[in-house]
Amino acid sequence: MRIGLIGAGRLGSTLARYWVRAGHELLLSARRREPVEELIEELGPLAVSGTPAEAAAFGEVVVLAVPLGAVAALAEELAEPVSDRVVLDATNPFPKRDGAAAERALRSPLGSFGHTAACFPQARVVKGFNTVFVATLRSRLQATDPPLALPLAGHPDGCPVVERLVRDAGLVPVVVGGPERAVLLDPGGPLWNRALDERALRAELGGG
Ligand SMILES: NC(=O)c1ccc[n+]([C@@H]2O[C@H](COP(=O)([O-])OP(=O)(O)OC[C@H]3O[C@@H](n4cnc5c(N)ncnc54)[C@H](OP(=O)(O)O)[C@@H]3O)[C@@H](O)[C@H]2O)c1
Structure with a gap:
């Protein structure tokens, strides 16, 4: 799969390592080119x-890290080029870092997903x-048993694509639901910063 990564810091670089290992093609981007170039050298061809x-033009999936x-x-620049893409939104709303946009996202019924979807x-x-x-x-990821489960929520046609990327990062994807359930993944929600295996995650959702 072709993946366009926007953001190549702590999260973006970690995901890039797993996805390259799984054989995906990546285009990594950020505002500063130098740290990205260093990472590219490490990641290989x-x-x-x-x-x-x-990144938006390259990726079948465009990742916001x-x-x-x-x-x-x-x-403002990318909404049109990604209009037919899956956008994987890994952002968190932190008012101290992200200001009013995060405050609005935390107040909205759709949470930070709603901000990105808008x-x-x-x-x-x-x-x-x-x-x-x-x-x-x-x-x-270095421990194998039981593997960590990773909750996903959002567009029903996007989830299967992202599920594959979760598996290729060594985790077990659990689709929690559509847009209306994505708020469960935000800070303060029941699924944020919880290292759960699949059974525990499904139990948390009430699914046994
Ligand atoms: N760190 C974690 O454990 C973790 C886990 C899950 C989710 N997240 C979320 O993932 C996101 C990234 O976190 P992180 O820890 O990876 O942050 P980070 O290490 O600070 O990396 C942020 C990346 O985004 C790039 N960037 C920032 N502003 C940009 C812009 N306007 N256009 C293009 N690139 C831009 C930065 O490079 P330049 O400054 O050169 O642009 C850098 O490559 C955040 O929303 C965070 O809440 C983080």
């Missing part, structure tokens, strides 16, 4: 660097990977 616009506060400005109204937006800290992601 399946990964190239570019601008966020190039940037602060939530950056999403609206990115969407910025990219024609894309198939899926919320995921925001619930797990990078340190947990890295350490739990």
Whole structure:
């Protein structure tokens, strides 16, 4: 699969390592090219660097691994090119970092998913990977049993695509529901920062 990554910091670089290992083609982007170029060297021939616009044009899936506060400005340039794409939204709303956009997202019934979906109204937006800290992601992936489950929610046509990427990152995807359920994944919600296996996650959702 071709993946356009916007943001190549702690989360973006971690996901890039797993996805390259699984054989995906990546275009990584951020505002500063130098850290991205260093990462590209490490990742090998399946990964190239570019601008966020190039990531949007390249990816069948476009991953937002940037602060939530950056999403609206990115969407001004990228909403049109990603209109037929799956957008994987890994952002978290932190008012201290992201300001008023995060406060609005936390007050909205659709949470941070709603913020991103409003910025990219024609894309198939899926919320995921925001619930797990990078340190947990890295350490739990070294343990094999039981594997960590990762909740997803959002556009029904986008979820199956993202489920594959979750598996390719060594985790077990659990689709929690459509857009109206994505708020469960936000900070303060029952699925945020919980290192649960699939059975425990489904139990948390009331599914036994
Ligand atoms: N760290 C975690 O454990 C973790 C876990 C789950 C979810 N998240 C969420 O994932 C997102 C990224 O977190 P992180 O910890 O990876 O942050 P980070 O290490 O600070 O990396 C952020 C990345 O986004 C890029 N970026 C920032 N503003 C940008 C813009 N306007 N346009 C393009 N690229 C931009 C940064 O590069 P430049 O500054 O060069 O642009 C950098 O590559 C956040 O929303 C965070 O809440 C983080």
